[in-house]
């Protein structure tokens with residue numbers, strides 16, 4: 001395999017690779033799971049993260065306690081597996097909005113928990129067959145952070161530092177990212193391709209002028225003005241927005257490519273779009289999720305903004321679904337162009353997190369393949 005090569009196509013259709021993504025890739029990354037503004041003090045929110053039921057809580061601050069966050073608004077959120085330690089039942093059904101709650105009561109045998117995950121009481125507590133200690137039975141906690149307008153959760157015990165996963169965002173647009181904003185709209189759509197094909201495509205700055213001539217290309221402007229930045233964990237395409245452009249404010253339009261399968265778009269007028277391509281249950285399916293954030297005064301125009309976003313994303317649909325068929329037929333991908341360097345940079349991170357160099361896949365996955373790392377656009381760093 002050439003040194004500056006794209007990932008080989010068998011990595012997009014191997015169940016062993018998908019399993020390794022679950023054990024080595026997904027677990028090392030932080031996942032945006034909710035808008036910061038969606039969870040108030042004293043509330044709980046049940047969500048699904050990669051098929052795993054998760055509870056987000058924001059325990060109310062103690063009355064005399066100092067403010068828990070610099071802005072003094074809210075104490076920090078916590079995340080737990082939504083799984084009662086007694087017999088595994090979910091404490092709360094997912095799919096509903098955040099609700100105020102003093103304690104979580106398991107619907108099966110009535111154990112109750114505080115929003116800090118501690119067991120407060122069990123039914124008929126004096127009658128267990130062995131000595132029973134409440135402190136031995138807290139909810140299992142997950143790493144949880146707030147950064148920018150989002151709440152982030154990591155499923156594994158050893159995630160990358162979140163600031164490293166978002167290093168380019170913080171370095172290039174830290175103040176803009178930190179601006180207060182609300183979730184204005186959110187939509188999900190299915191795509192008939194492996195998530196990596198959709199993620200590759202959204203990192204691909206080579207196709208925009210050809211495939212999106214009247215949509216994204218107009219937003220991003222002339223290719224000669226493209227500026228790229230790469231880090232070991234992220235990529236950036238920055239383009240200048242002229243006064244009176246789509247963003248109604250001049251400045252820089254930032255498109256960040258982030259692990260694990262995420263794209264963060266930032267406009268100078270404080271709009272922020274998050275696009276993720278979540279792996280599907282089948283290897284040739286994924287779910288595209290689009291979140292739009294902005295200042296409250298943009299709420300009325302959120303549906304037309306979403307229509308614009310979905311407009312260019314639908315232009316990509318037939319391309320990624322067609323590429324899926326090409327990859328599935330055993331393609332050896334062609335040479336990488338300068339404007340595809342963000343794909344190579346992300347794929348270098350993917351190889352490192354999966355530790356592909358030291359992995360011997362089952363024979364049926366890669367019958368005659370030796371995996372070698374590509375020449376990285378920047379020096380790889382330990383993850």
Ligand code: FES
Nearest residue numbers: 084086087106109
């Ligand atoms: S499963 Fe929750 S109390 Fe038994």
Ligand SMILES: [Fe+2]
Nearest residue numbers: 201211212316
């Ligand atoms: Fe595209």
